[in-house]
Amino acid sequence: MRILIVEDEDHIRQQLRTAMRRQNYAVDVAKDGREGLYFATEYPYDLAIIDLGLPEISGITLIKELRENDKQFPILILTARSDWQDKVEGLEAGADDYVVKPFQMEEVNARINALLRRSAGSCKPSMSFGPLTINTTSKVALIGNTEMTLTSYEYNTLEYLAHNAGKVVSKTELTEHLYSQDFERDSNVIEVFIGRLRKKIDPDNQLKAIVTVRGQGYRFMLGASPQNSLST
Template sequence: MKLLIVEDETAIRQQLIDFFSAQKFVLDSAADGIEGSYYATEFDYDLAIIDIGLPGIDGIEVIKRLRAANRKYPVLVLTARGHWQDKVNGLEAGADDYLVKPFHSEELRARVNALIRRSAGHSTPQLRFGPIAIDTSSKRVSLNDTEVELTSFEYNTLEYLVLHAGEAISKTVLTEHLYNQDYERDSNVIEVFIGRLRKKLDPDGSLSPIRTVRGLGYRFALTVNETLPS
């Protein structure tokens, strides 16, 4: 998943970068509202974390600009303790949730995962597609109630496709949302991951959960609670 972090306090910004990088998120970051507004309006993300008190332009204005640019990804506002009006202003500007500083990293992670999941239309982290079950909280996948061992890259690829089920996702979009800028973008590694996922999730070829859309990319073809035909 691809996150935007807009935070002017160096220590907090680095804390966020280190924390989410360790969880294999792709990150862009900015230290002021002007640069943050540029990223927020020009690029697409799975979620943005935006501080309210930013130099240049404040976080409220950044949120207003990204919504005016028709960017629909979720926004989590960071705000100082006790500034209740900041929370209200942030939500009214178009934010989806807020977190008060200082915060616990695990609470932040849970809120981020919940926002991303809900933006895809899922109210629970436990998703089932016939014999395939995916827990987006624990990052575990099972087939017929037996856990499937996936690498972090394989899981991230699957999760992105699942959270965009029914959509044709190109290899370029997958790369941009799942892998860092220094990733070897000219390789065919996405095809390799897709091939591995198909073998692990559909060993007998009866389900076809990930389908190739000629000229467009890949599509996760199942829907939540879909069951196999008898």
């Protein structure tokens, strides 16, 4: 998953970037609204964190412009303001949730996870696809009752494909959602991740969990519509 952080305060921006990278998200950062608008319109994101009190272009204006440009990814707003009207204005502009500064990073992580689940059509932290269960909060995948040993990139590849179950996802799309803007990308590495996932999910090649659509990309086939689970 790829996240955009738009925050003008250096220490908060760095704090958020460090925390998001620890959660294995690909992260891009912008220090003002104009830079944030550029990033958000040039690159694909799964979620944006936007401060309301931005220079150049205000957070409210930025959110409105993104929604007017049909950017549908969830937006979490940050505000140091105590006035409830600012929060309402941000939500009415098109944001999905808010966090008030100073915040606890655990709250930010929880709200991000909830927004990402909701955007994928799931309200529970665990998605089940036959024998495969993916917990998007703990970042753990199970085959039956056995936890799979996955690298962070393997897990992120699996989660993104699962969120798009039944759809064809190109190598380019996967690459753009797995790596931040400043990371040297190699789409051929995606083939390696897919190969490893196939062996770990389905060593006997019975489930056909991830199929290659020639010339187009990959399709996750264990379920076109994930079944939400109550497990955590």
